Amino acid sequence: MADTKKAEGVGKEKKKGGGFRETILLLVLGVGLAMLLHTFVVxxxxxxxxxxxxxxxxxxxxxxxxxxxxxxxxxxxxxxxxxxxxxxxxxxxxxxxxxxxxxxxxxxxxxxxxxxxxxxxxxxxxxxxxxxxxxxxxxxxxxxxxxxxxxxxxxxxxxxxxxxxxxxxxxxxxxxxxxxxxxxxxxxxxxxxxxxxx
The missing domain is CATH 2.10.109.10 (Umud Fragment, subunit A)
Known part of the structure; x- marks a missing residue:
């Protein structure tokens, strides 16, 4: 039982870390897209x-x-x-x-x-x-x-x-x-x- 709880806890930590990385990636992509639009389109x-x-x-x-x-x-x-x-x-x-x-x-x-x-x-x-x-x-x-x-x-x-x-x-x-x-x-x-x- 203890091992199962420990494994669940590790999964949650990984999920939190992954969500933060996704947010940063989306932010960087958004800024990059905005810069491309400003440079070449509008x-x-x-x-x-x-x-x-x-x-x-x-x-x-x-x-x-x-x-x-x-x-x-x-x-x-x-x-x-x-x-x-x-x-x-x-x-x-x-x-x-x-x-x-x-x-x-x-x-x-x-x-x-x-x-x-x-x-x-x-x-x-x-x-x-x-x-x-x-x-x-x-x-x-x-x-x-x-x-x-x-x-x-x-x-x-x-x-x-x-x-x-x-x-x-x-x-x-x-x-x-x-x-x-x-x-x-x-x-x-x-x-x-x-x-x-x-």
Whole structure:
């Protein structure tokens, strides 16, 4: 009888030890999976400046899809910016596009199609205070903030060696949702105006 009790006690101790090891293993696997997702699939970024108001305010937080593929006109993207820092702007032109500011109605045109940007431009802001006429090279992007008068975007870097363009290879991901603050949660969609551009 005594031997049986002793054997039962040993079994319980082994079970407790096994449960602890399983918990640690699951925890390590969970952390590893989270790191893989963050590295290759989804990233979280906070907004440090006013350049994307009112779409994004200072300290808003967004999730970006790192597997979204090539950015398209109208997408909001996070990328390695002109200074090497993570930066967020809107794609206005992609490789091959001719982007001009401005037409007689003070609108930016892409391949001759005027953009009516009221849906995302900062309240009472304008398309651009700077005139430009650029053709986006293949594999590059022309990027602008939604708060145009407060955004150091492609326009501000035109005199630099890269001509203000950003390589598609510098793109970290496409913003898909504003998740913080919760009261301003929002799922991003590409503005319809870009569907008219050919």
């Amino acid at each position: 990233g979280s970024f906070y907004i440090p400046s006013v350049s994307m108001e009112n779409t994004l305010l200072v300290n808003d937080r967004v999730f970006v899809n790192k597997l979204a593929g090539k950015p398209e006109r109208g997408d909001i993207i996070v990328f390695k910016g002109w200074t090497g820092e993570d930066t967020i702007k809107r794609v206005i032109g992609v490789g091959g596009d001719k982007v001009v500011c401005c037409d007689k109605d003070k609108r930016i045109t892409v391949n001759g199609t005027p953009l009516d940007e009221e849906s995302y431009l900062y309240t009472d802001d304008f398309a651009s205070g700077d005139k430009f006429d650029v053709t986006v090279p293949a594999g590059k992007l022309w990027l602008m903030g939604d708060h145009r008068s407060a955004s150091a975007d492609s326009r501000a870097h035109m005199e630099e060696p890269g001509g203000g363009f950003i390589s598609e290879d510098a793109v970290i991901g496409v913003a898909v949702v504003r998740y913080w603050p919760l009261s301003r949660g929002y799922l991003f969609t590409r503005p319809d105006i870009f569907d008219k551009v050919k």
